[in-house]
Amino acid sequence: MDSRSEAKQESGRALKERLPQPDSVARGLGWFSIALGLAELVAPRMMARVAGVETGAGAMRFYGLREVACGVGILASRNPRPFLWARVGGDALDLGTLALSSNKLSARDRQRATVAAVNVACVTALDVYAANCAASARRLPSVDYRDRTGFANSPAEMRGAALSDFETPRDMRTPDALAPYTREQQPAAKVERRRAGSVTGEA
Structure with missing residues (x-):
């Protein structure tokens, strides 16, 4: 211009x-x-x-x-x-x-x-x-926002994207003294799946 x-x-x-x-x-x-x-x-x-x-x-x-x-x-x-x-x-x-x-x-x-x-x-x-x-x-036309989601991509494409480079903060991790007991009761893969499911559910 x-x-x-x-x-x-x-x-x-x-x-x-x-x-x-x-x-x-x-x-x-x-x-x-x-x-x-x-x-x-x-x-x-x-x-x-x-x-x-x-x-x-x-x-x-x-x-x-x-x-x-x-x-x-x-x-x-x-x-x-x-x-x-x-x-x-x-x-x-x-x-x-x-x-x-x-x-x-x-x-x-x-x-x-x-x-x-x-x-x-x-x-x-x-x-x-x-x-x-x-x-x-x-006579001002009304704007229809029903097709707006607020997301850049579809929910299927964005599901789990935040976990790709996510690292659990230090103050949210299991204390080192309790780590052996929690790992024995809940395998790490299961913990990660639950964590991924809770994060995507909140998103």
């Missing part, structure tokens, strides 16, 4: 580290959605004036309920992707409302509607980013 590819990989990793994490973005969007929804529920007419739109309090409260439901779903669900895509659909509805219901006769309301539309577009980009990252995480 040359220096150019290494530098490119390093810059890619650095950029990825600087980008906000999808989980953090999703949680932030969840809390933002709840806060915005509560504001639309408690003060619908004030929120309509801030956005520069002419819409009823009932419609604004409906938007608030949608925001609260999406926010609670993002924070409480293990898979926030459906609620993030629901936020994307809600953002499209908000943009349509700003385009159709804004007060075009007042220059101040037109300016407010434009600012609100820019803010909604920025939040929509975050919603799409978080939803796509959540979808990619859900």
Whole structure:
């Protein structure tokens, strides 16, 4: 691998580290959605004036309920992707409302509607980013390790391989004073077979 590819990989990793994490973005969007929804529920007419739109309090409260439901779903669900895509659909509805219901006769309301539309577009980009990252995480393939044994060779090939150069440690050998008695009771070949069987059984 040359220096150019290494530098490119390093810059890619650095950029990825600087980008906000999808989980953090999703949680932030969840809390933002709840806060915005509560504001639309408690003060619908004030929120309509801030956005520069002419819409009823009932419609604004409906938007608030949608925001609260999406926010609670993002924070409480293990898979926030459906609620993030629901936020994307809600953002499209908000943009349509700003385009159709804004007060075009007042220059101040037109300016407010434009600012609100820019803010909604920025939040929509975050919603799409978080939803796509959540979808990619859900599509990660599962790895099957059932054919892995952890051994370099088959068990038949490795059986007894450790005994080829194995020497019993000095502190594990039969004391010299007892060696004649143990050898008389158990021949050396039998002892070696038992030792080999115990070692291979533990392996």
